[in-house]
Amino acid sequence: MRDSKALYINLSKGIFSEREIPKEVRDRFIGGRGLGAFLFKENMEDEPIVIATGPLNATPFPMTGRVSLSGRSPLSGTIFDSNAGGSFGTFLKRTGYDALVIKGRSSEPIYLYISDKEVRLEKASELWGLDTLSTTIKLKEFHGNKVSVISIGPAGERGVRFANVMEDGRRAFGRGGAGALFGERGVKAIVVSGEGKTEAFDREKVSNAIYEINKLINTHPLTSQLLPNLGTAGMMRVINSFETLGTKNFQKRSFSRADKIGGEELKRRFLKRKRGCLNCPISCERVCELEGREITGPEFETLWALGANLMIDDLPFIIALNEKANLLGVDTISLGSVLAFAMELKEKGIEDFGVSFGEKRGIMELVEDIALRRGKGSTLSLGVKEASSMVGGEEFALHVKGLEIPAYDPRGAFGMGLGYATSNRGACHLRGGFSVSFEIYGVPRRVNRLSFTGKGAHVAKAQDAGAVADSLIICRFALLSTSLHHWARALSAITGEDWTASDLEKAGERIFNLERLINQRYGFSSKDDTLPERFRREIPLDEMLKEYYEYREWSEDGIPKRDKIAELFGDDLRWP
Numbered sequence: 001m002r003d004s005k006a007l008y009i010n011l012s013k014g015i016f017s018e019r020e021i022p023k024e025v026r027d028r029f030i031g032g033r034g035l036g037a038f039l040f041k042e043n044m045e046d047e048p049i050v051i052a053t054g055p056l057n058a059t060p061f062p063m064t065g066r067v068s069l070s071g072r073s074p075l076s077g078t079i080f081d082s083n084a085g086g087s088f089g090t091f092l093k094r095t096g097y098d099a100l101v102i103k104g105r106s107s108e109p110i111y112l113y114i115s116d117k118e119v120r121l122e123k124a125s126e127l128w129g130l131d132t133l134s135t136t137i138k139l140k141e142f143h144g145n146k147v148s149v150i151s152i153g154p155a156g157e158r159g160v161r162f163a164n165v166m167e168d169g170r171r172a173f174g175r176g177g178a179g180a181l182f183g184e185r186g187v188k189a190i191v192v193s194g195e196g197k198t199e200a201f202d203r204e205k206v207s208n209a210i211y212e213i214n215k216l217i218n219t220h221p222l223t224s225q226l227l228p229n230l231g232t233a234g235m236m237r238v239i240n241s242f243e244t245l246g247t248k249n250f251q252k253r254s255f256s257r258a259d260k261i262g263g264e265e266l267k268r269r270f271l272k273r274k275r276g277c278l279n280c281p282i283s284c285e286r287v288c289e290l291e292g293r294e295i296t297g298p299e300f301e302t303l304w305a306l307g308a309n310l311m312i313d314d315l316p317f318i319i320a321l322n323e324k325a326n327l328l329g330v331d332t333i334s335l336g337s338v339l340a341f342a343m344e345l346k347e348k349g350i351e352d353f354g355v356s357f358g359e360k361r362g363i364m365e366l367v368e369d370i371a372l373r374r375g376k377g378s379t380l381s382l383g384v385k386e387a388s389s390m391v392g393g394e395e396f397a398l399h400v401k402g403l404e405i406p407a408y409d410p411r412g413a414f415g416m417g418l419g420y421a422t423s424n425r426g427a428c429h430l431r432g433g434f435s436v437s438f439e440i441y442g443v444p445r446r447v448n449r450l451s452f453t454g455k456g457a458h459v460a461k462a463q464d465a466g467a468v469a470d471s472l473i474i475c476r477f478a479l480l481s482t483s484l485h486h487w488a489r490a491l492s493a494i495t496g497e498d499w500t501a502s503d504l505e506k507a508g509e510r511i512f513n514l515e516r517l518i519n520q521r522y523g524f525s526s527k528d529d530t531l532p533e534r535f536r537r538e539i540p541l542d543e544m545l546k547e548y549y550e551y552r553e554w555s556e557d558g559i560p561k562r563d564k565i566a567e568l569f570g571d572d573l574r575w576p
């Protein structure tokens with residue numbers, strides 16, 4: 001049987017302790033996002049930050065190098081999780097810890113050093129104020145290159161509500177404001193280093209499962225061609241052609257100059273090389289060259305947020321803006337949304353933040369003001385929901401539960417609307433079920449994107465499968481060419497336990513329901529399962545929600561019924 005332990009860190013007292021993670025917990029919540037939700041709930045009075053690996057981290061399985069971070073979002077007030085690729089998850093697993101539970105606040109800036117031999121809290125006064133890449137470089141100079149670093153930038157230090165946490169200066173825990181959580185607790189960075197590995201229970205079965213998974217990844221057009229060749233930016237053309245690309249703060253549904261900011265153009269003009277998370281045959285990450293500098297990204301969502309949504313088609317400008325956002329440590333999706341919101345405020349004569357649709361002038365300066373919470377940038381640093389309550393424009397402050405809407409216009413794919421409305425962390429394309437997969441790409445099979453019939457079940461199943469992926473943890477793109485059957489076999493081969501796809505589906509449903517119940521404790525209900533008025537007029541949300549609640553066996557008020565809770569959790573869902 002696998003052993004598993006969590007490291008509890010009390011920042012206020014500067015002390016650490018270890019606790020076993022019981023097998024029953026891992027059976028029910030798997031790891032990653034599921035384990036994060038469980039440990040958050042168990043320690044809810046402290047609202048901890050939980051960083052969790054999954055059972056497939058540090059194994060030879062492809063696309064398993066990610067790591068999950070959970071907490072209470074400063075942007076939405078919900079529980080949220082965010083996961084990042086790169087190598088931090090693998091290194092953390094090698095320390096021997098499956099999870100970090102971080103409580104309390106440090107009275108001075110610190111960073112955590114965690115290895116398989118020791119745990120230390122180190123002073124970080126000299127790092128405070130540095131951008132994310134400089135922080136990473138300094139820590140690697142000091143600790144050597146056999147470490148992985150996650151850190152915040154100036155935005156997280158100042159509590160920008162959509163501040164991110166960057167991993168090795170290149171991948172992001174983007175959505176929900178993880179950087180602000182680090183900043184308010186005085187945590188500048190975490191450094192991990194370890195030599196351990198996850199032992200396979202049955203090596204032959206592991207080899208067979210890897211062979212099968214790689215064969216599917218290497219033959220499916222999305223994972224063998226589109227993503228390796230063009231990265232996520234390759235999605236721009238298709239999403240735009242289906243009139244599903246939010247443009248001009250979603251006043252339009254497609255961008256006439258989208259080709260100028262798409263994957264083909266990025267590859268032709270700026271791609272220096274491809275890169276990937278540990279153990280990934282796809283390597284979707286782009287490394288671009290601009291004015292002699294190597295810059296990671298931009299991803300599709302960033303090209304949309306800082307391009308189409310602002311009506312800007314200047315690719316070098318977007319690359320430089322993405323670089324600035326990552327160095328300062330802000331989520332580019334929310335950043336693009338607050339900029340678009342500011343532009344519409346000006347267009348409608350309500351408030352002038354010095355930026356206009358289609359114009360680059362003033363944007364770089366405003367982004368810096370947002371990240372440093374200076375002048376008018378301070379208002380926008382609160383996100384569109386809070387900013388609109390201060391300056392007006394609520395009707396075009398586009399968010400759900402406080403989290404800004406990502407690229408996909410739900411009027412072009414109704415399932416995305418239902419997903420945004422019901423995602424447990426607010427408007428998120430991934431936590432919402434990523435229904436463009438079946439509504440636009442036809443994966444695993446095509447579903448009418450402009451019909452509401454059947455969307456309740458489709459979206460709920462996709463959300464639960466996503467919760468499984470985020471808990472194992474595997475990259476979401478793995479599910480484009482493989483199914484939970486393959487990952488159940490992988491998990492069985494590693495653990496020696498007997499996992500089936502339906503076991504995983506049930507665990508995914510349990511995790512999603514636990515998050516829902518936590519949000520209910522924070523006062524969220526069906527009234528929050530909604531969409532901005534700009535979309536509601538054209539989307540049959542009420543019909544989809546009715547079907548969705550029925551499928552999930554929730555009440556008409558969107559509350560999991562007693563029988564459903566008993567089925568998923570037994571009789572002892574204890575709250576602290």
Ligand code: SF4
Pocket residue numbers: 063064065085086227275276277280281282283284285475476477
């Ligand atoms: S597809 Fe991209 S994000 Fe996913 S594991 Fe591979 S490199 Fe990382």
